Amino acid sequence: xxxxxxxxxxxxxxxxxxxxxxxxxxxxVGVDGLLSELDEYxxxxxxxxxxxxxxxxTVLTMGPAQAAAAVRKSLQMGAHKGVHVLxxxxxxxxxxxxxxxxxxxxxxxxxxxxxxxxASTDGGMSVIPAMLAxxxxxxxxxxxxxxxxxxxxxxxxxxxxxxxxxxEASTPLVLSVTDQSNEPRYPSFKGIMAAKKKPVETWSLTExxxxxxxxxxxxxxxxVTAYVARPPRxxxxxxxxxxxxxxxxxxxxxxxxxx
Amino acid sequence: xxxxxxLVDHVEGAVSKPTLELLTLARRLGEPSAVLIGAGADxxxxxxASHGAEKIYVLDAPELTEYLVAPKAEALAQLVxxxxxxxxxxxxxxxGKEIGGRxxxxxxxxxxxxxxxxxxVDGGVQMTQxxxxxxxxxxxxxxxxxxxxxxxxxxxxxxxxxxAGTVETISVQVSDNAKGARITETKxxxxxxxxxxxEAPIVVSGGRGTGGDFSEVEAxxxxxxxxxxxxxxxxxxxxxxxxxxxxxxxxxVSPQLYVATGISGAIQHRAGMQTSxxxxxxxxxxxxxxxxLVDFGxxxxxxxxxxxxxxxxxxxxx
Numbered sequence: 001x002x003x004x005x006x007x008x009x010x011x012x013x014x015x016x017x018x019x020x021x022x023x024x025x026x027x028x029v030g031v032d033g034l035l036s037e038l039d040e041y042x043x044x045x046x047x048x049x050x051x052x053x054x055x056x057x058t059v060l061t062m063g064p065a066q067a068a069a070a071v072r073k074s075l076q077m078g079a080h081k082g083v084h085v086l087x088x089x090x091x092x093x094x095x096x097x098x099x100x101x102x103x104x105x106x107x108x109x110x111x112x113x114x115x116x117x118x119a120s121t122d123g124g125m126s127v128i129p130a131m132l133a134x135x136x137x138x139x140x141x142x143x144x145x146x147x148x149x150x151x152x153x154x155x156x157x158x159x160x161x162x163x164x165x166x167x168e169a170s171t172p173l174v175l176s177v178t179d180q181s182n183e184p185r186y187p188s189f190k191g192i193m194a195a196k197k198k199p200v201e202t203w204s205l206t207e208x209x210x211x212x213x214x215x216x217x218x219x220x221x222x223x224v225t226a227y228v229a230r231p232p233r234x235x236x237x238x239x240x241x242x243x244x245x246x247x248x249x250x251x252x253x254x255x256x257x258x259x
Numbered sequence: 260x261x262x263x264x265x266l267v268d269h270v271e272g273a274v275s276k277p278t279l280e281l282l283t284l285a286r287r288l289g290e291p292s293a294v295l296i297g298a299g300a301d302x303x304x305x306x307x308a309s310h311g312a313e314k315i316y317v318l319d320a321p322e323l324t325e326y327l328v329a330p331k332a333e334a335l336a337q338l339v340x341x342x343x344x345x346x347x348x349x350x351x352x353x354x355g356k357e358i359g360g361r362x363x364x365x366x367x368x369x370x371x372x373x374x375x376x377x378x379x380v381d382g383g384v385q386m387t388q389x390x391x392x393x394x395x396x397x398x399x400x401x402x403x404x405x406x407x408x409x410x411x412x413x414x415x416x417x418x419x420x421x422x423a424g425t426v427e428t429i430s431v432q433v434s435d436n437a438k439g440a441r442i443t444e445t446k447x448x449x450x451x452x453x454x455x456x457x458e459a460p461i462v463v464s465g466g467r468g469t470g471g472d473f474s475e476v477e478a479x480x481x482x483x484x485x486x487x488x489x490x491x492x493x494x495x496x497x498x499x500x501x502x503x504x505x506x507x508x509x510x511x512v513s514p515q516l517y518v519a520t521g522i523s524g525a526i527q528h529r530a531g532m533q534t535s536x537x538x539x540x541x542x543x544x545x546x547x548x549x550x551x552l553v554d555f556g557x558x559x560x561x562x563x564x565x566x567x568x569x570x571x572x573x574x575x576x577x
Binding site for chain 2: 230
């Protein structure tokens with residue numbers, strides 16, 4: 001079973017993430033970036049499936065030159081090859097354009113399954129799997145907690161808010177996995193060395209047959225009109241429990257009409 | 260006035276609170292039309308009409324609910340084509356986002372997710388979102404097609420607004436292409452008897468400091484009529500189910516009051532609760548980053564502070 005894992009290079013969530021003030025896009029260059037943590041679960045899932053059932057894992061990303069780091073980390077974890085869609089015209093693309101570029105790239109790759117993380121840690125929209133499935137004309141099952149592959153049939157468990165569902169679908173299929181689905185491996189020393197020899201292709205939009213006018217900030221279907229840093233919360237009152245901490249807590253709640 | 264389509268989130272006609280919030284917000288943009296997919300139209304009618312639904316489109320066919328979202332997205336796309344709405348509003352749930360994502364591509368329309376506010380500005384629709392763990396507030400517009408917006412629970416207070424609630428039954432054809440993922444089994448989750456986490460006006464969460472025993476947290480939550488949440492550390496330790504996790508990879512909550520107990524307040528957790536109106540924390544470690552966010556904090560052991568507070572609240576309520 002051949003699997004394409006879509007990964008994203010995101011600004012580090014523990015750094016001071018911000019916007020580029022010239023065009024209101026996410027600052028992907030001035031802030032340290034890395035492979036979105038939630039994508040590691042998708043890579044792990046893909047590796048587990050191919051280790052028992054055979055096949056190759058191709059990791060696919062799009063983004064600026066720095067995004068190659070996300071591909072490298074994926075290869076170090078064990079993915080077999082990488083594809084980086086790199087094109088200046090991509091800057092500022094919204095979810096719709098992102099799904100267009102990824103879908104066109106996926107069409108050129110062997111794919112029985114397409115696996116993503118549950119969300120990116122920056123935009124966090126969680127809409128790419130559904131958009132990819134729509135563009136590819138196939139089904140998607142998101143937020144999978146457990147995936148069992150049985151030939152061309154895939155059984156998925158989803159732990160939803162009101163119910164746990166079992167879903168059955170056939171390949172080709174788009175899946176997203178939660179951070180409860182597995183425990184991502186760390187790259188081993190051997191994996192890090194091996195990754196240096198793994199093939200990584202860089203594709204432009206032209207190679208994908210995507211018109212640059214369909215992507216990027218100017219043709220985005222949505223636009224950020226303004227961004228404001230949230231005012232820091234003013235420091236509140238802190239008391240130390242001296243046997244009356246609970247009482248003081250309730251006094252605060254009562255004075256704010258919560259009890 | 261243009262219609263605004265609101266996809267109803269319901270279980271057998273029992274309408275969720277976020278749906279009533281969507282109807283309330285929809286009135287700012289045009290005339291709300293509720294879209295009810297599945298059985299339960301009669302049960303849902305009262306709640307929808309009393310919250311502003313001028314029209315209620317009822318789409319009930321087995322194919323719409325036996326499969327994952329694709330048939331629902333098809334049906335909604337058909338309605339969008341037929342009604343040319345000013346916007347489509349959906350709940351910011353996993354399902355809402357999946358339907359929205361497919362709908363956006365089908366209708367060549369922009370989508371904004373996790374909006375906390377929506378308003379009519381300059382003849383268009385402006386959305387407000389809270390991003391980067393709540394550190395930035397962003398306003399945005401959809402510049403192509405019909406604005407498709409998923410809205411977070413608790414973004415507004417549902418307001419009653421009697422409306423006609425005229426029912427239109429719509430028959431739909433589900434394409435074979437949309438039948439790719441079949442739901443073979445559904446096991447309802449046991450009910451805790453507490454309010455739903457993302458909808459509750461008060462949330463009390465426990466973390467590592469509980470040591471695995473949530474009884475003090477639960478008793479305190481119950482005295483306030485609150486929902487119970489948990490930090491990732493508590494969930495990863497197997498102390499509380501993942502469905503109750505508050506944070507980046509769990510639920511994002513924005514209640515009137517959030518009480519974090521035994522939770523240090525790492526970025527992962529803050530991302531899920533930072534936009535709460537009032538924040539209170541109880542933690543043994545006075546250096547815990549959670550104290551940077553709070554309106555009121557108690558440096559102390561939750562095992563003694565919470566039972567004392569619970570007792571005081573019960574006494575007050577008499």
